[in-house]
Amino acid sequence: MIGVSGMRKLGIGVALAGILLAPLAMAAAPAPEGAKGKGKLTQEQREKMKAMRQEHKKALEPLRKKMKLQMDELQVLLDKDASDADLTAKMKEIDKTRVAIRELEGKQMEEMGSILTVRERAERMVKMRKPGMKQGRRGARRGMDGMKPPKGCPFAGKGGPGGPPPAGPEGGPQK
Secondary structure (H helix, E strand, C coil), X not given: CCCHHHHHHHHHHHHHHHHHXXXXXXXXXXXXXXXXXXXXXXXXXXXXXXXXXXXXXXXXXXXXXXXXXXXXXXXXXXHCCCCHHHHHHHHHHHHHHHHHHHHHHHHHHHHHHHHCCHHHHHHHHHHHCCCCCCCCHHHHXXXXXXXXXXXXXXXXXXXXXXCCCCECCCCCECC
């Protein structure tokens, strides 16, 4: 079974992927034909980005297939109660593949950014922090809230499984 640290790494990997892919999703949104002005791409920029996305997709395909195969192999190891050493080795392979995917995605983001003017990059950066972005604020807040117990949990607000927090000198919680 994957331990807590493995789940944290997985969560961090998913969060990073979301952060890295958010600008790509923005860049993928086509601007209306002939649109000019604030936040709109020229036809030439759109064509270059489209070509880059297609090239990036082709480059990512073998890594994604490799990741799927590695995850399937990890599932087989889990099903046959493999040793911790075998599981750890497989998870390290998966982590290396994840890093390769993230590096490729980062490289593509830099390449796409090079197509944009400084002003366009700055506008997109500011736009990403606004709450309306799908991968923006809402996704980031979940990780920042920490591990909150689900609604209806008998331990919610009571200091966790050990009971309520210890009382301070005036009978209230310690500070």
